[in-house]
Amino acid sequence: MNNFILIFIFLATGLILQHIKRFPTHIYKILNKIVVYICLPALSLYHIPKIKWDNNLLFPIASGWIVFVLAFVFFHFLGKKMGWSNKLIGCLILTAGLSNSSFLGYPIIEALYGKEGLKTAILVDQPGTFVVVSTLGIFVAAFYSKGSPNASEIIKKVLLFPPFLAFLTACLMNVMQYQFDTNIQYGLLKIGSFVTPLALTSVGLQLQFDRKSRHWKFLRLGLFYKLIFAPALILFLYVFVLNKHSEEIKITIMQMAMAPMITGAILASSYGLKPKLSSMMIGFGIPLSFLTLVIWYLVVGFI
Secondary structure, three states, X not given: OHHHHHHHHHHHHHHHHHOOOOOOHHHHHHHHHHHHHHHHHHHHHHHHHHOOOOHHHHHHHHHHHHHHHHHHHHHHHHHHHHOOOHHHHHHHHHHXXXXXXXXXXXXXXXXXXXXXXXXXXXXXXXXXXXXHHHHHHHHHHHHHOOOOOXXXXXXXXXXXXXXXXXXXXXXXXXXXXXXOOHHHHHHHHHHHOOHHHHHHHHHHHHOOOOOOOOOHHHHHHHHHHHHHHHHHHHHHXXXXXXXXXXXXXXXXXXXXXXOEOHHHHHHHHHOOOOHHHHHHHHHHHHHHHHHHHHHHHHHHOOO
8 A cells, every 4th residue: 555655646746846936847857867777777686686487487477578569569550550650659669568567566466466476476577577678668769769760779779778788687697596795685676666756756747637638549549558458468368378277377467457667658758759648658557557457356356
């Protein structure tokens, strides 16, 4: 419950700061950089070295990749057919294709499935959605932020992207079964803990409740994909096609039903991919997800 309260406190903080005269609202750009270049690498270096591999872990991990790749295919081809701008397409892919599987996912899964459920939640998040945003996410951001994207430039951005470098380092540490000293791990965890307050405050600073906004129809489409279609896809694929009915599969479906990933929205905003729409996906997606998650919890209860 405390996590849910904090979500609205930080969003409200950003909204309030918007209306304070002389407050530099463009400071959200600095907050975005801190989240992407400092906090996310810290989380990667803390969590990934601790993961112990098992073939059964493939299903929770793969879910985030499947949903993101399909979002890329869906919004890219639909966008090209409808004549959307590259920035709009990129924004929808990054916000609708990634789940908030950590800050929202962890406490919700723990509340519904207990401490054991967190093991699956972390697998969906760390080697799943977190790695997706650190690799494919930065590729999409770089690709759609340019009118005529240069392949070598995009590859360079991916390879030099701090969260991706941290991920590679963390994977190497995992293979070598090496972990940092406890004091360093404590520091990494503390740095990573700033992701939520900074990211949500940044979202609040950019969130606009404009009834005449041209983004409403895209907001509805993006949230439909994220909150309804994505978990339905994983449910169909894992339960009806692959015939998987375990508790881990239920948790995986619930994780895919979470609101859009804050980091994905921050990444979209940082690359100039419709910052207002990316903020709306978070600002409206989080409270709406509390309603849709109840429905999905009832659905997976029949698995």
